[in-house]
Amino acid sequence: MEAQKQTTMVVFSGDLDKAMASFIIATGAAAMGNRVTMFFTFWGLNILRKEQHVPVQKGFLEKMFERMMPRGPGKLGISKLNMGGMGRTMMKHIMKKKNVASLPELIQLAKELDVEMIACTMSMDVLGIKEEELADGLKFAGVATYLAEAEQSRVNLFI
Amino acid sequence: MEAQKQTTMVVFSGDLDKAMASFIIATGAAAMGNRVTMFFTFWGLNILRKEQHVPVQKGFLEKMFERMMPRGPGKLGISKLNMGGMGRTMMKHIMKKKNVASLPELIQLAKELDVEMIACTMSMDVLGIKEEELADGLKFAGVATYLAEAEQSRVNLFI
Amino acid sequence: MEAQKQTTMVVFSGDLDKAMASFIIATGAAAMGNRVTMFFTFWGLNILRKEQHVPVQKGFLEKMFERMMPRGPGKLGISKLNMGGMGRTMMKHIMKKKNVASLPELIQLAKELDVEMIACTMSMDVLGIKEEELADGLKFAGVATYLAEAEQSRVNLFI
Numbered sequence: 440m441e442a443q444k445q446t447t448m449v450v451f452s453g454d455l456d457k458a459m460a461s462f463i464i465a466t467g468a469a470a471m472g473n474r475v476t477m478f479f480t481f482w483g484l485n486i487l488r489k490e491q492h493v494p495v496q497k498g499f500l501e502k503m504f505e506r507m508m509p510r511g512p513g514k515l516g517i518s519k520l521n522m523g524g525m526g527r528t529m530m531k532h533i534m535k536k537k538n539v540a541s542l543p544e545l546i547q548l549a550k551e552l553d554v555e556m557i558a559c560t561m562s563m564d565v566l567g568i569k570e571e572e573l574a575d576g577l578k579f580a581g582v583a584t585y586l587a588e589a590e591q592s593r594v595n596l597f598i
Numbered sequence: 599m600e601a602q603k604q605t606t607m608v609v610f611s612g613d614l615d616k617a618m619a620s621f622i623i624a625t626g627a628a629a630m631g632n633r634v635t636m637f638f639t640f641w642g643l644n645i646l647r648k649e650q651h652v653p654v655q656k657g658f659l660e661k662m663f664e665r666m667m668p669r670g671p672g673k674l675g676i677s678k679l680n681m682g683g684m685g686r687t688m689m690k691h692i693m694k695k696k697n698v699a700s701l702p703e704l705i706q707l708a709k710e711l712d713v714e715m716i717a718c719t720m721s722m723d724v725l726g727i728k729e730e731e732l733a734d735g736l737k738f739a740g741v742a743t744y745l746a747e748a749e750q751s752r753v754n755l756f757i
Numbered sequence: 758m759e760a761q762k763q764t765t766m767v768v769f770s771g772d773l774d775k776a777m778a779s780f781i782i783a784t785g786a787a788a789m790g791n792r793v794t795m796f797f798t799f800w801g802l803n804i805l806r807k808e809q810h811v812p813v814q815k816g817f818l819e820k821m822f823e824r825m826m827p828r829g830p831g832k833l834g835i836s837k838l839n840m841g842g843m844g845r846t847m848m849k850h851i852m853k854k855k856n857v858a859s860l861p862e863l864i865q866l867a868k869e870l871d872v873e874m875i876a877c878t879m880s881m882d883v884l885g886i887k888e889e890e891l892a893d894g895l896k897f898a899g900v901a902t903y904l905a906e907a908e909q910s911r912v913n914l915f916i
Contacts, residue, residue, distance in 0.1 A: 456640055467741040482837050500851050519641050533659050537723050564855050582785040589912045594748045596756040597914040615799055626900040678800050692818050696882050753907045755915040
């Protein structure tokens with residue numbers, strides 16, 4: 440009996456292009472029968488933020504981080520040639536024209552393929568992000584949970 | 599009978615320093631008897647661009663990307679302290695002085711060691727890069743091909 | 758008899774946030790019984806620099822790199838929202854308030870947990886960094902040593 444194949448990713452980056460790459464790999468691996476776990480930490484949490492403002496109690500620094508960080512997949516910049524958002528707009532436009540799935544579509548597909556998405560609780564604490572500010576259907580856990588999955592996985596990536 | 603050892607890398611970054619790191623690891627692993635696959639995606643494709651302009655049919659946005667992205671290993675910047683190219687020049691100068699192989703030399707060595715280099719067709723489509731604009735001897739494939747190799751590999755990196 | 762579990766990381770980045778992520782994963786894996794090897798290369802070497810100036814013989818370009826690169830964990834910037842060091846100060850402040858271990862504390866913990874830290878000799882040569890400028894207790898080796906560990910490891914990350 441062969442154990443199920445597993446893939447894990449640490450999604451540290453909150454750049455649109457790296458987020459796209461991580462979800463393309465995750466959904467591809469899930470479609471090929473892998474159990475896939477994505478562990479969102481630091482800036483990667485921004486990929487999962489709800490687009491609308493959620494009223495929660497925050498301290499001063501937490502409010503500053505909230506305002507400075509992009510809220511959800513539609514607001515992410517790209518890691519190169521972003522040029523104040525122009526590069527991002529160009530890339531989105533060209534992807535739509537070429538029928539490449541958008542990031543929200545890839546996230547939806549990942550959910551349908553049962554990709555496990557874990558939000559790093561320590562990073563949430565540091566950046567002042569509350570559970571209700573993040574997308575539905577996530578798990579909330581720390582690095583030990585990620586490592587337990589990673590040890591079972593053949594493919595491990597840090598993105 | 600032991601299966602051959604395998605190493606795969608997703609080369610997402612087009613920075614000179616990260617490109618150097620990926621080829622140093624790739625050629626090292628190949629020299630140690632590994633089957634090595636490098637999957638070039640997004641900005642990583644710029645590492646493989648031919649230095650001369652290749653006349654191909656492109657749309658407006660594709661032409662803009664072509665002009666803004668570095669053409670080949672000689673034009674890449676470094677991820678830190680690039681300072682408009684001065685950091686890159688410093689680093690190249692010092693590497694030459696210390697007899698460290700240059701990026702074009704490492705790419706050549708990788709070819710001689712049968713490192714498999716795959717250009718990601720989806721990224722080529724999005725960035726408007728055509729096969730004839732890239733170095734010779736590449737394979738062209740998508741994420742499924744990468745994942746099939748990755749599942750066989752002990753060492754998997756995202757660079 | 759089961760072989761001991763192993764984890765390796767290439768720490769390429771010298772950003773505070775990525776350095777924190779790498780040491781959180783490393784100490785977590787070590788606490789879970791893994792043999793852990795961290796291979797510090799390029800900008801990642803700055804994490805290991807001693808804070809005080811160490812008088813060593815250097816060439817002109819080596820001196821320039823020395824001055825431009827951050828000296829030790831206290832001087833690293835963060836990869837996003839650094840804003841000339843303000844983002845770093847905010848993040849350190851908030852981490853202290855939330856009782857998250859600081860980077861120097863994580864490095865100390867890693868040493869106590871016998872995490873093996875290797876400084877990449879080729880990168881040291883290129884950046885002009887001498888052994889006496891780096892923290893105590895390191896090993897000095899090249900990519901072949903890293904790869905030999907990586908081949909034995911289930912979890913391999915490039916950070």
